[in-house]
Amino acid sequence: MFEAGADTPRKYLERCLEVISNREAEVKAFVCHDFESAQKAADASSERYRSGRVLSALDGMPFGAKDIFKSAEFPTEVGSEFFRGHRDWQDSAHIYALKRSGAILVGKTTLPELGSGYPPLTRNPYDLSRSPGGSSSGSAALVGAGMLPVATGSQGRGSIIRPASFCGNWALKPTFGALHSGGLIWRSPSYSVMGIHSASLDDCWAVARCIADTVGGDPGHPGLYGADQLGPGSKPSRIALLETAGWKGADETYKVKILKFGEKLSANGVELISRNDSRDIEKLEKALSLFPNYRPVIAAWEVKYPALMARDVGSSFITNELLARFGEGEKITLEDYRTALISLEDLKAKFQATAKSVDGYLTLSAPSLPPLGMGTGDSIFGDPASALGAPAWNLPLLEDRGLPMGLQLLGQQHSDFKLGQYAKWMQTISD
Amino acid sequence: MFEAGADTPRKYLERCLEVISNREAEVKAFVCHDFESAQKAADASSERYRSGRVLSALDGMPFGAKDIFKSAEFPTEVGSEFFRGHRDWQDSAHIYALKRSGAILVGKTTLPELGSGYPPLTRNPYDLSRSPGGSSSGSAALVGAGMLPVATGSQGRGSIIRPASFCGNWALKPTFGALHSGGLIWRSPSYSVMGIHSASLDDCWAVARCIADTVGGDPGHPGLYGADQLGPGSKPSRIALLETAGWKGADETYKVKILKFGEKLSANGVELISRNDSRDIEKLEKALSLFPNYRPVIAAWEVKYPALMARDVGSSFITNELLARFGEGEKITLEDYRTALISLEDLKAKFQATAKSVDGYLTLSAPSLPPLGMGTGDSIFGDPASALGAPAWNLPLLEDRGLPMGLQLLGQQHSDFKLGQYAKWMQTISD
Numbered sequence: 107m108f109e110a111g112a113d114t115p116r117k118y119l120e121r122c123l124e125v126i127s128n129r130e131a132e133v134k135a136f137v138c139h140d141f142e143s144a145q146k147a148a149d150a151s152s153e154r155y156r157s158g159r160v161l162s163a164l165d166g167m168p169f170g171a172k173d174i175f176k177s178a179e180f181p182t183e184v185g186s187e188f189f190r191g192h193r194d195w196q197d198s199a200h201i202y203a204l205k206r207s208g209a210i211l212v213g214k215t216t217l218p219e220l221g222s223g224y225p226p227l228t229r230n231p232y233d234l235s236r237s238p239g240g241s242s243s244g245s246a247a248l249v250g251a252g253m254l255p256v257a258t259g260s261q262g263r264g265s266i267i268r269p270a271s272f273c274g275n276w277a278l279k280p281t282f283g284a285l286h287s288g289g290l291i292w293r294s295p296s297y298s299v300m301g302i303h304s305a306s307l308d309d310c311w312a313v314a315r316c317i318a319d320t321v322g323g324d325p326g327h328p329g330l331y332g333a334d335q336l337g338p339g340s341k342p343s344r345i346a347l348l349e350t351a352g353w354k355g356a357d358e359t360y361k362v363k364i365l366k367f368g369e370k371l372s373a374n375g376v377e378l379i380s381r382n383d384s385r386d387i388e389k390l391e392k393a394l395s396l397f398p399n400y401r402p403v404i405a406a407w408e409v410k411y412p413a414l415m416a417r418d419v420g421s422s423f424i425t426n427e428l429l430a431r432f433g434e435g436e437k438i439t440l441e442d443y444r445t446a447l448i449s450l451e452d453l454k455a456k457f458q459a460t461a462k463s464v465d466g467y468l469t470l471s472a473p474s475l476p477p478l479g480m481g482t483g484d485s486i487f488g489d490p491a492s493a494l495g496a497p498a499w500n501l502p503l504l505e506d507r508g509l510p511m512g513l514q515l516l517g518q519q520h521s522d523f524k525l526g527q528y529a530k531w532m533q534t535i536s537d
Numbered sequence: 538m539f540e541a542g543a544d545t546p547r548k549y550l551e552r553c554l555e556v557i558s559n560r561e562a563e564v565k566a567f568v569c570h571d572f573e574s575a576q577k578a579a580d581a582s583s584e585r586y587r588s589g590r591v592l593s594a595l596d597g598m599p600f601g602a603k604d605i606f607k608s609a610e611f612p613t614e615v616g617s618e619f620f621r622g623h624r625d626w627q628d629s630a631h632i633y634a635l636k637r638s639g640a641i642l643v644g645k646t647t648l649p650e651l652g653s654g655y656p657p658l659t660r661n662p663y664d665l666s667r668s669p670g671g672s673s674s675g676s677a678a679l680v681g682a683g684m685l686p687v688a689t690g691s692q693g694r695g696s697i698i699r700p701a702s703f704c705g706n707w708a709l710k711p712t713f714g715a716l717h718s719g720g721l722i723w724r725s726p727s728y729s730v731m732g733i734h735s736a737s738l739d740d741c742w743a744v745a746r747c748i749a750d751t752v753g754g755d756p757g758h759p760g761l762y763g764a765d766q767l768g769p770g771s772k773p774s775r776i777a778l779l780e781t782a783g784w785k786g787a788d789e790t791y792k793v794k795i796l797k798f799g800e801k802l803s804a805n806g807v808e809l810i811s812r813n814d815s816r817d818i819e820k821l822e823k824a825l826s827l828f829p830n831y832r833p834v835i836a837a838w839e840v841k842y843p844a845l846m847a848r849d850v851g852s853s854f855i856t857n858e859l860l861a862r863f864g865e866g867e868k869i870t871l872e873d874y875r876t877a878l879i880s881l882e883d884l885k886a887k888f889q890a891t892a893k894s895v896d897g898y899l900t901l902s903a904p905s906l907p908p909l910g911m912g913t914g915d916s917i918f919g920d921p922a923s924a925l926g927a928p929a930w931n932l933p934l935l936e937d938r939g940l941p942m943g944l945q946l947l948g949q950q951h952s953d954f955k956l957g958q959y960a961k962w963m964q965t966i967s968d
Contacts, residue, residue, distance in 0.1 A: 178850065195850055199842045288842055296757030319871060325839040326727030328875045408756040411630045411719055419609065419626055440750060444759045 108155050108166055115151035115166025119144060119210070122168055122254055129251045132234055134227045135244040137173045138180050139213025144168060147210040154208065164316050165208030167309075170248050170257035173214035174221055174241075175300070176289040177201050184292050185217045185226055187423040188416060198289025200258055200300055203320035204313070215244025215257055218482060220292055220416075221265070223428035225480045230272055232509050239269030239472065240482030242303065246273040249303045250510070256304045256313055260287070262294055262405075264472070264488020266301040270500035271471035271512030272483065275303040276310045278526070279488075281519045282495030283327030285317050294409040297495050307533065311336050311526050332523025339530030342465035344377040346387050348516075350394045350469050352486035357474035360511065363504050364470055367513060367536070371468075374535050379464065386460045393456040394490055400446040401489060402434070407443040410435025450493060457494050461518045466525055471500050471512035487514060497522040499529050503536040539586050539597055546582040546597025550575060550641070553599055553685055560682045563665055565658045566675040568604045569611050570644025575599060578641040585639065595747050596639030598740075601679050601688035604645035605652055605672075606731070607720040608632050615723050616648045616657055618854040619847060629720025631689055631731055634751035635744065646675025646688055649913060651723055651847075652696070654859035656911045661703055663940050670700030670903065671913030673734065677704040680734045681941070687736075687744055691721055693729040693836075695903070695919020701931035702902030702943030703914065706734045707741045709957070710919075712950045713926030714758030716748050725840040728926050738964065742767050742957050763954025770961030773896035775808040777818050779947075781825045781900050783917035788905035794935050794942060795901055798967070802899075805966045810895065817891045824887040825921055831877040832920065833865070838874040841866025881924060888925050892949045897956055902931050902943035918945060928953040930960050934967040 107113035123141055130136060151166035175198035176182045183189045196202075201211055216226035221241045228243040230236040231251035238247035242259025249257050250273025259266045261279045270277030279301040287293070287300040300317075304310035314330055323329035347368050353361070368378050381388040413432035421429055470487050477483050491498035496516050504511040515532070517525045538544035554572055561567060582597035606629035607613045614620045627633075632642055647657035652672045659674040661667040662682035669678035673690025680688050681704025690697045692710045701708030710732040718724070718731040731748075735741035746765055754760035778799050784792070799809050812819040844863035852860055901918050908914050922929035927947050935942040946963070948956045 196843070196846055202842060202846050286842060293756070296755075321842040322838060322871050322874060324727075325724070326878075328878055329871045407753060411633060411717060411752040412627070415627055415633050440753050440760045443753060447757075447759055 109160070111155070114155065116145065116148040118166065119148040119168050125251065126253045129231065129253055133229050133231050133247050133251050135215055135248040135251065135253065136170070137183060137214045137216050137244065140179065141212070143179070144210050144212045151208050151210070161208035162316060163312055164204065167209040167256060168212045168254050169204060169209055170213055170215045170245055170254050171198070171201055171211060172217055172242050172245050172257070172259045174217055174260055174290060174292055175201060175258065176291055177211065177214065179211065180214045182214070182291055184221065185219045188220070188420045196289060199286035199321045200317045201289065203286070203317045206320055207316050212254060215248055217241045217243055219425060219428055221262070221294070224425050225482050230476050232274065233476070236476040236478055237272065237480065237482050239272040239476060241265040242269050243482060245303050246270055246275060249273065249275045249305055252305065255306065256302065256309055258300060258302055260290055260298055260300050261488060261492055262298040263492055264485035266303070267488045267491070267498055267500050267512070267514055268472045268483055268485060270303055270502065272476035272510065274502040274510030275305065275500065276307045276502060277301060277303045277500040278310050278314055278522065279491055279498045280314060280330060280522050281497045283324040284330040284520070284522060285314060285323060286321040287324055292412065295405050296408050297492055307526065307530055308336055314522070330522060331520045336526045336530050339534060340527040341531045342376055342528045344379060344464045345371060346460065346464040346467045347378055347380045348394070348467045348469040348490070349381065349391055350487060350490050351398050352470060352473050352484070355473055355484070355486070356470055359506055360470055360474055363506060363511060364468070364513060367504065368468065370535060384463060386463060390456045390460050393453040396449065397453060397489055397493055398486070400449045401493070403438055403442055403446040404450070406434040407438045410438070454494060457496070466521070466528055467516040469514050469516065471514040475506060475509055491516050495519055497525055499525055501529050501532060503533065540591070542586070545586065547576065547579040549597065550579040550599050556682065557684045560662065560684055564660050564662050564678050564682050566646055566679040566682065566684065567601070568614060568645045568647050568675065571610065572643070574610070575641050575643045582639050582641070592639035593747060594743055595635065598640040598687060599643045599685050600635060600640055601644055601646045601676055601685050602629070602632055602642060603648055603673050603676050603688070603690045605648055605691055605721060605723055606632060606689065607722055608642065608645065610642065611645045613645070613722055615652065616650045619651070619851045627720060630717035630752045631748045632720065634717070634748045637751055638747050643685060646679055648672045648674055650856060650859055652693065652725070655856050656913050661907050663705065664907070667907040667909055668703065668911065668913050670703035670907060672696040673700050674913060676734050677701055677706060680704065680706045680736055683736065687740055688734045689731060690734055691718070691729055691731050692919060692923055693724070693726050694923055695916035697732040697734070698919045698922070698929055698931050698943070698945055699903045699914055699916060701734055701933065703907035703941065705933040705941030706736065706931065707738045707933060708732060708734045708931040709741050709745055709953065710922055710929045711745060711761060711953050712928045714755040715761040715951070715953060716745060716754060717752040718755055723843065726836050727839050728923055738957065738961055739767055745953070761953060762951045763957070767954070767957045767961050770965060771958040772962045773807055773959045775810060775895045776802060777891065777895040777898045778809055778811045779825070779898045779900040779921070780812065780822055781918060781921050782829050783901060783904050783915070786904055786915070786917070787901055790937055791901055791905055791942065794937060795899070795944060798935065798944060799899065801966060815894060817894060821887045821891050824884040827880065828884060828920055828924055829917070831880045832924070834869055834873050834877040835881070837865040838869045841869070885925060888927070897952070897959055898947040900945050900947065902945040906937060906940055922947050926950055928956055930956055932960050932963060934964060
């Protein structure tokens with residue numbers, strides 16, 4: 107529309123600002139924003155469209171960034187008194203890439219204290235009595251409320267996929283290292299990634315592609331694979347329906363809904379298999395069910411250094427609950443951590459062993475409806491893709507009791523693009 | 538001596554300060570220091586020895602840290618006007634670990650502009666007309682001059698090993714990820730590590746062990762393997778003498794010296810092999826000789842994001858030579874980078890293929906004498922261990938024209954400890 111002159115980045119931004127002015131007071135997705143600078147940037151972009159000097163397909167796209175990513179124009183406070191007013195000279199890698207491509211950073215979005223402590227005041231745009239999920243709370247709510255088309259997040263457990271499910275967003279948690287996470291100020295665990303929430307599947311991919319092409323993946327990684335555009339979508343041949351460790355605690359309605367969606371896939375010619383049909387999938391399920399036993403060891407050891415230091419320097423700025431959790435690293439030895447890494451290697455091998463049997467894996471994005479009140483919900487369905495370094499998409503294709511309900515489509519490392527194409531096809535059959 | 542009461546941390550520190558007062562004005566190893574705080578910390582440590590509440594074997598050990606690592610008490614300026622006065626709330630992981638164990642951070646040490654640009658004013662303590670090497674210039678000179686027993690550094694190419702050779706220090710460039718490099722403010726390339734310079738081989742290992750035990754390796758890595766102490770040393774059975782890409786440009790005298798050392802190893806019962814004796818070693822040498830062709834692609838792509846951003850934000854604070862180099866990432870695509878990574882994988886496979894044939898690999902630490910004037914010398918002999926993520930020790934066992942000359946002992950990943958034991962044995966035969 108911008109290219110055709112039927113719309114301009116400034117007009118588009120103004121419509122976003124109108125939604126923001128209608129919804130932000132109740133949703134509370136932003137930590138900070140600068141509408142005036144955004145308007146100036148939108149004017150400059152509009153001028154580039156007029157004069158044919160467009161920077162990229164994302165020129166003029168307004169977006170928000172989770173306030174765990176450094177940015178030059180805004181403070182980076184990580185939802186914590188400890189970082190109150192913290193400024194940095196640099197934009198995070200993905201912010202740098204998007205701004206260089208003409209996209210407009212409108213503001214920073216909320217998250218719980220240091221990503222995992224006290225939740226933000228942000229509300230679910232579909233039901234203000236409920237949480238938008240977390241830890242990418244503000245980014246999820248922002249996109250879910252239609253305030254901006256795109257917002258970025260990060261995931262160490264379920265921080266991209268779960269809130270996307272709760273707020274009805276498309277979201278990509280990429281292959282580990284496929285998108286440059288530079289500027290992520292508080293990373294735990296080691297397999298954390300940056301990712302994207304979007305109102306549209308194509309936009310989500312375009313943003314990912316832009317980041318990878320401009321700044322690459324994390325240094326040492328080959329970056330995101332896949333073409334510029336997802337195209338019309340494609341039908342997978344065979345999908346594994348995974349329970350993972352979260353299944354036994356999941357809501358019955360949620361289970362029924364995903365099984366029904368599985369039937370729809372079958373009806374449309376996709377072969378669906380589960381732990382009952384394949385010994386390799388059964389072995390994977392068993393390995394996944396063990397992950398919660400050693401995940402806390404990995405998490406506590408990997409956050410030990412920054413956490414204990416933060417405790418030493420600024421205990422009065424950190425809530426007691428988080429301080430207690432920060433102390434857990436002290437009980438863990440390097441030897442304990444190595445043992446956990448060996449278990450994780452075993453899980454990865456079991457996942458790898460299923461690579462040739464299926465095109466992708468379908469599971470829930472969250473175990474139940476977004477929680478009432480402040481809690482951001484259970485991360486358990488985010489763990490598999492996080493721990494495996496595997497790509498996962500949230501597909502906002504279902505509803506439960508009037509609220510969005512996501513499906514999670516996972517795949518082997520570097521299948522981000524192929525999964526996006528499957529997601530697109532699944533969208534067509536769910537309409 | 539501290540434990541026996543024959544010496545105290547305060548008395549030891551005072552002797553260090555005396556050397557500093559004699560040598561620092563001409564060597565210029567420090568960016569900043571705080572002797573008064575160090576004296577207070579040494580008093581507290583002395584009191585711990587008196588009262589039997591010693592924190593660790595390193596309690597009371599004064600050390601310096603390369604000014605590329607964040608620290609809470611000192612600015613972190615990375616040798617650059619761009620970071621002038623930059624402060625941070627956190628100590629780097631290794632500084633946190635060492636301080637927690639009772640060691641005393643005396644000051645920060647010099648390096649070239651952002652690790653690779655304009656060299657610092659630091660001089661070689663053995664010949665003030667010459668460079669101490671780089672980029673861990675100040676740490677090398679500090680230890681070489683006997684001002685402090687230990688200083689930390691980082692290596693992306695040859696930044697630990699080369700200056701150790703020039704300044705006569707023991708040094709460990711550990712297996713990639715084996716020591717937590719958190720707080721390294723400017724990392725390029727991705728396989729960069731933190732490492733240690735020391736006047737004593739045992740101290741070097743004790744410091745490495747302390748860091749790994751307290752904060753571990755880089756998150757996701759199993760950390761440094763090996764016992765608490767190197768012990769009496771051990772004799773390797775078979776060592777490969779490697780030329781690497783640096784050999785053809787190396788000084789003839791240096792070549793003669795290392796070959797003579799090889800003869801000494803043989804005379805002491807170590808089997809020495811080279812590219813002439815083994816097809817696998819020959820393949821490795823060929824792969825190593827190709828590394829300089831694609832190394833610049835890796836370096837330029839991996840520094841693209843921070844470099845271009847630094848250029849955008851602060852070009853007036855960066856020298857023109859470095860700005861020009863910073864622009865190189867713009868010419869490189871993600872596809873070029875992937876091609877380089879594939880070549881690097883091939884090199885790693887060739888290295889791996891030799892693992893069972895030899896116990897370690899011996900090569901030069903630098904191609905020639907420390908340069909006269911300001912240049913910090915050629916990094917080329919540092920490239921193999923850096924690119925392979927392999928451990929490497931500098932053994933300060935030779936001299937050339939009255940100046941220290943190091944040997945580099947490399948090994949497969951996680952052989953840091955075994956190599957340290959071999960180094961100790963080599964010290965006994967070289968005495």
